Amino acid sequence: MKIILHVDMDSFYAAVEERENPKLKGKPIAVCMFSGRSENSGAVATANYPARKLGIKSGMPIAFAKKKGGGKAVFLKVNKPLYEEVSDRIMGVLEKNADIFEQRGIDEAFLDVSKKAKNDFKEAKKIAERIKQEIKKKERLTCSAGIGTNKLVAKMASGFQKPDSLTLVEEKDARRFLEQFPLEKLWGIGPKTLERLNEMGVGSLDDLKEITSEKLSVEFGDKKGKWLYDAARGKDESPVEPKGEREQIGRIMTLKEDSQDVELIGNALDTLSHEVFEKFKERDEKFRTVSVVAISTGLKGKSRSKTLQSASRDPEVIKDVARELMEKYLKGENVTLRRVGVGISNFEKDIGQKSLAEF
DNA sequence: CCCTCGATCAC
DNA sequence: CCTCATATCGAGGG
Numbered sequence: 001m002k003i004i005l006h007v008d009m010d011s012f013y014a015a016v017e018e019r020e021n022p023k024l025k026g027k028p029i030a031v032c033m034f035s036g037r038s039e040n041s042g043a044v045a046t047a048n049y050p051a052r053k054l055g056i057k058s059g060m061p062i063a064f065a066k067k068k069g070g071g072k073a074v075f076l077k078v079n080k081p082l083y084e085e086v087s088d089r090i091m092g093v094l095e096k097n098a099d100i101f102e103q104r105g106i107d108e109a110f111l112d113v114s115k116k117a118k119n120d121f122k123e124a125k126k127i128a129e130r131i132k133q134e135i136k137k138k139e140r141l142t143c144s145a146g147i148g149t150n151k152l153v154a155k156m157a158s159g160f161q162k163p164d165s166l167t168l169v170e171e172k173d174a175r176r177f178l179e180q181f182p183l184e185k186l187w188g189i190g191p192k193t194l195e196r197l198n199e200m201g202v203g204s205l206d207d208l209k210e211i212t213s214e215k216l217s218v219e220f221g222d223k224k225g226k227w228l229y230d231a232a233r234g235k236d237e238s239p240v241e242p243k244g245e246r247e248q249i250g251r252i253m254t255l256k257e258d259s260q261d262v263e264l265i266g267n268a269l270d271t272l273s274h275e276v277f278e279k280f281k282e283r284d285e286k287f288r289t290v291s292v293v294a295i296s297t298g299l300k301g302k303s304r305s306k307t308l309q310s311a312s313r314d315p316e317v318i319k320d321v322a323r324e325l326m327e328k329y330l331k332g333e334n335v336t337l338r339r340v341g342v343g344i345s346n347f348e349k350d351i352g353q354k355s356l357a358e359f
Numbered sequence: 360c361c362c363t364c365g366a367t368c369a370c
Numbered sequence: 371c372c373t374c375a376t377a378t379c380g381a382g383g384g
Contacts, residue, residue: 004374012370016366030374033373033374034375035373036373036374041371041372042371042373043371043372043373043374044373045370045373045374046370055372058370059372059373060371060372060373061371061372061373062371062373063372064372066371078373078374080374102366104369104370105369105370105375105376106370107370108370165380178379186368187368187369188369189368190367190368190369191368192366192368193365193367193368205361205382207371221379221380221381222379222380223378223380224367224378224379243377246375246376246377247374247376247377248376248377249375249376250373250375250376251375252374252375253372253373253374254372254373282384289362289363291363291364292380299372301365302364302365303363303364303365304363304364305362305363305364306362307361307362338372339373341374341375343375343376
């Protein structure tokens with residue numbers, strides 16, 4: 001039997017900001033992504049607990065959050081490089097405590113600790129306590145941890161008593177533990193899946209157990225269908241797997257104003273292409289696919305992509321192909337765009353020669 | 360099997 | 371009033 005630990009930082013962005021600026025201590029904080037089209041356009045990325053008490057939630061429009069905040073809350077702009085730097089150190093602490101380590105996003109990770117814990121939940125608990133201690137001491141940040149026999153249970157456990165919590169769910173308790181959550185709180189069940197399940201007459205995990213694996217596969221596809229079937233039974237065989245390098249690099253931005261203008265949009269694409277290349281260039285690889293995303297005023301997103309005959313690592317290629325894809329798209333549809341994005345993927349090793357200087 | 364594209368989830 | 375970034379799946383076409 002495996003023992004899986006899931007660690008999730010508590011309101012990470014806001015907590016880092018609070019730590020960096022003692023004046024903010026205890027205050028409601030909303031860390032926001034400002035889109036720049038007007039004073040308050042954008043969304044809340046993370047709200048700390050005092051802010052949540054005021055009704056400010058992540059994903060919420062900033063203008064809306066400000067109404068809720070009643071002037072009490074502090075609104076900050078995200079400082080991603082700072083959070084990344086802090087995250088790297090935290091992930092180092094987590095990784096050294098794991099047999100197998102899988103980072104998921106900037107502030108959470110799965111740790112397979114089966115060997116280190118000698119298959120003993122008590123040992124796993126000690127490991128989790130040690131991790132929490134070390135992060136608190138070194139970074140002055142809290143996190144929540146969940147321990148279970150699989151990723152699903154561990155993930156649900158870490159979120160169960162946030163913040164600064166540690167929740168153990170032994171195998172015999174897993175089913176009952178999961179059953180207390182409404183379906184939509186289950187990891188992997190979002191609004192769409194919930195709606196379709198409801199239409200099938202499924203309103204709880206218990207109901208879900210009544211549906212056959214075949215039926216779920218027809219409705220949700222093979223993978224997801226099987227996953228749901230297992231989830232209803234507290235089962236999740238997916239392994240903790242180290243994440244390799246990113247397989248896509250993308251950037252998206254909100255236009256200063258809604259636009260149909262090829263030149264204005266083209267300029268935005270140039271900027272994005274440049275930023276994408278900046279992230280990509282330190283890798284010793286080439287990309288083969290360039291894609292663009294166009295999000296209309298109605299917030300409907302469309303994507304277009306092109307895979308090149310031969311791989312490239314030329315920033316101009318990103319720009320050119322992005323423009324080409326977008327121009328073609330805009331010609332075909334009569335749409336006004338709100339946001340645009342550029343991405344590259346399909347990386348392959350660059351076995352190119354060294355430059356003369358290196359040689 | 361590869362490519363394109365949309366959908367979904369969730370940070 | 372509506373951010374940003376990535377992974378994964380599946381359908382449909384070739």
